Amino acid sequence: MATGRRAFTLIELLVVIAIVGILVALILPAVLSAREAARKLQCGSQLRQIGIALHNYVDVHRGFPPSFNFSLRGSWSVHGRLLPYLEQGNAYDRIRFDLEWHDPINLASGVQQLRVPVYYCPSDPNSDTLFDAGPGEGLVRPVCYGFNFGSWFVYDPQTNRSGDGCFHPNASLGPHSVIDGLSNTLCAAEVKSFQPCFFNTANPGPVVPAT
Numbered sequence: 001m002a003t004g005r006r007a008f009t010l011i012e013l014l015v016v017i018a019i020v021g022i023l024v025a026l027i028l029p030a031v032l033s034a035r036e037a038a039r040k041l042q043c044g045s046q047l048r049q050i051g052i053a054l055h056n057y058v059d060v061h062r063g064f065p066p067s068f069n070f071s072l073r074g075s076w077s078v079h080g081r082l083l084p085y086l087e088q089g090n091a092y093d094r095i096r097f098d099l100e101w102h103d104p105i106n107l108a109s110g111v112q113q114l115r116v117p118v119y120y121c122p123s124d125p126n127s128d129t130l131f132d133a134g135p136g137e138g139l140v141r142p143v144c145y146g147f148n149f150g151s152w153f154v155y156d157p158q159t160n161r162s163g164d165g166c167f168h169p170n171a172s173l174g175p176h177s178v179i180d181g182l183s184n185t186l187c188a189a190e191v192k193s194f195q196p197c198f199f200n201t202a203n204p205g206p207v208v209p210a211t
Contacts, residue, residue, distance in 0.1 A: 039122045043190060046118045050145060050188050053085035053118075058175060067149065068169035070157055075101050078147045078167050079119060080111070086118050102137040112140040119143040126193035142193040148186045152208040 057065055065081040076097055083092040094109035101112065113130060120127040121144035130139045150165030162168040166178065166185070178185050 036123065043121050043123070046121075047145065047188060047190070049086065049118050050082070053082045054187060056085045057082055063172050063174045064166045066169055066171040067147065067167045068155075069097075070170055077101075079116075079143055079145075083111075083116070086116060088114070088116055091116075102133065107138045112138060115141060116143075119145055121145075121190055124193050129193065131194070144190060144193060145188050146191040147188045153206060 054064070065078045067078050068075050076095065080092075080095060080101070083089070083095075091109075091111050091114050095111055096103065096105055096109075099106055106112070112133075115128065124144050127142065127144050130141055132138075133140045147167040148165050149168055150163030153163040154165065155162050155169040157169070160170065162171065165171075166173050166187070175182055
């Protein structure tokens with residue numbers, strides 16, 4: 001006696017697809033939210049590592065690192081000066097701090113293109129992108145954490161006058177200079193790669209913009 005084989009009808013198949021689609025729509029936001037929460041924890045951990053590295057730098061040098069040094073022509077940032085305290089001593093040893101960061105000797109070191117994991121946020125899509133810094137300055141890799149240069153005014157090289165930040169050019173400030181206390185003062189914060197800023201102009205002016 002012949003027996004028929006039961007198969008899915010088109011309506012049943014569409015119902016199954018609809019149910020699967022609803023389940024995916026319900027589950028996917030939760031998965032993405034959990035992934036972003038993990039990334040936020042990683043970013044917080046990296047900021048903590050930067051803070052520890054900064055304290056170790058202060059213990060050795062008795063002051064915060066400057067973001068630039070006009071007198072010695074050494075324009076290396078705080079990020080470069082913290083390298084030996086972030087397990088990047090080999091890269092640090094290749095730097096000539098008495099030369100500009102884009103001097104051919106320093107460019108040949110490859111440090112400007114080095115990816116230091118602590119400096120990159122996993123949520124920033126541009127954090128791992130090399131960009132051309134300009135004629136003769138080569139390719140550099142951005143960072144996702146910026147240091148506190150002050151509320152607005154940073155530094156006037158003609159008068160050597162500085163703002164109220166800890167990491168302005170030619171800075172030689174120690175923890176005792178932070179009158180509000182270290183726990184109440186911003187050290188570093190997460191920033192977005194390739195984000196245009198108003199102060200990236202020839203003369204931003206002395207007054208903080210309203211927006």
